[in-house]
Amino acid sequence: MLNILSILTGLVALIFVIPGVVPLLGWLNWLALPIAIVGLIIGMLSSKNTGRNINLVLIVIAIVRGSILGGVL
Structure with missing residues (x-):
């Protein structure tokens, strides 16, 4: 049940x-x-690891893209 909740949270972040x-x-x-x-x-x-992995990828993408030009552009 927690894995499904983590996946849904990841989809909202996506x-x-x-x-x-x-x-x-x-x-x-x-x-x-x-x-x-x-x-x-x-x-x-x-x-299970599916929800955790989805959110890890989203965190990496958000940090890399957010750090480019301070996240303003």
Whole structure:
């Protein structure tokens, strides 16, 4: 059950990360980051790794894209 909740949390974060890759919408990555971290914590409590891995990938994408030009652009 926690794995499904972690996957759903990751999908919500993905809704913010995808448009955050577009120039001038980089600030969306900073909104997605806390959501993905909560999903990561939930995924770590689960016995399966799928939700945790999805949120780890989203966190890496959000940090890399958010750090480019300070996350403003």
